[in-house]
Amino acid sequence: MKKVMVIINPTAGSTKGPKYIEKIQKKFSTFFDEIDIRITKKSKDASEFSGQACDLGYHSIFALGGDGTVNEVISGMALKEYRPKFGILPGGTVNMLARMLNIPMRVDWAIKRLDFNRYTPLDIGKANDKYFAYIFSIGVVAEAIHNVGIDEKTRYGPMAYAFSTIKNIRDDKVKQVSIETEKDKYYGPASHVLILLRDTFGHMRLVEDEDEYGYANILILKNSDFLTKMRLIPSVMEGAVEKNKDVVFLKASNIKICSTEDIETDLDGDKGDNLPVEIEVLKKHIEVYY
Numbered sequence: 001m002k003k004v005m006v007i008i009n010p011t012a013g014s015t016k017g018p019k020y021i022e023k024i025q026k027k028f029s030t031f032f033d034e035i036d037i038r039i040t041k042k043s044k045d046a047s048e049f050s051g052q053a054c055d056l057g058y059h060s061i062f063a064l065g066g067d068g069t070v071n072e073v074i075s076g077m078a079l080k081e082y083r084p085k086f087g088i089l090p091g092g093t094v095n096m097l098a099r100m101l102n103i104p105m106r107v108d109w110a111i112k113r114l115d116f117n118r119y120t121p122l123d124i125g126k127a128n129d130k131y132f133a134y135i136f137s138i139g140v141v142a143e144a145i146h147n148v149g150i151d152e153k154t155r156y157g158p159m160a161y162a163f164s165t166i167k168n169i170r171d172d173k174v175k176q177v178s179i180e181t182e183k184d185k186y187y188g189p190a191s192h193v194l195i196l197l198r199d200t201f202g203h204m205r206l207v208e209d210e211d212e213y214g215y216a217n218i219l220i221l222k223n224s225d226f227l228t229k230m231r232l233i234p235s236v237m238e239g240a241v242e243k244n245k246d247v248v249f250l251k252a253s254n255i256k257i258c259s260t261e262d263i264e265t266d267l268d269g270d271k272g273d274n275l276p277v278e279i280e281v282l283k284k285h286i287e288v289y290y
Helices: 017-028 046-056 066-080 096-100 107-111 140-146 150-156 161-171 226-236
Strands: 003-008 032-037 060-065 085-088 119-128 129-133 135-138 174-181 183-189 192-196 218-222 247-252 254-258 277-289
Touching: 003 017, 003 046, 003 161, 017 032, 017 060, 017 107, 046 060, 060 066, 060 135, 066 085, 066 096, 066 107, 066 119, 066 129, 066 277, 085 096, 085 107, 174 218, 174 247, 183 218
Parallel strands: 003 032, 003 060, 060 085, 085 277
Antiparallel strands: 119 129, 119 277, 135 192, 174 183, 174 254, 192 218, 218 247, 254 277
């Protein structure tokens, strides 16, 4: 008997997830024998629910919500020996992992396009005892994301992050960081550090290298001045940021980042631990519908 758990965040973004329950049941009943609908009420509910689905041997878990809901579900699955297949119905503000998987941004379209026989492996990052599905970062952009409130996200959508970044960009400062991997070491200035589990960010390709399972792309922007940022734009447009002379590019499975300064980190848009942080790439840790 194939069971599926659908975890719905009723307050994610501007989408009211529960209104899609009837469509979900109609579509999912064509493949699953039992559909278990769970509605989150508080933080960490999604992690608890997904952990239960693992323990009970469910075939699949779906998350209807934003990046925070997706991160919670993955975090609940990550430590389990058995992990069901995972699917995303994007109902949040940004839905970055869904974008990278080319899942339609409208929930009803995502439901309609679902193919329960189509899935792919997904690397997961472990940062100390927390998890991320696509990006770990430090720098003013990460700090700006954490300053965006729920009301702003609901009102302005993805532009709320852009507004906050613009307001904070003038405070951008270079900090000294130490980055050690199984192959390389970097000690020096950093305005931003991005650790990407894929070569894309949303629909935008940042790294020319092809995706390789089990490895993260590490991009270190050394300077924070205006000219450096302007020189970065063509590299972003070309999808080859690693070739920019102001960027140090590394590729690794195990990464340790330290600093003498108190620096906060970001995991998939949510606040992570302050440095120091040790990161491990968990190769092909989850199978995800796309």
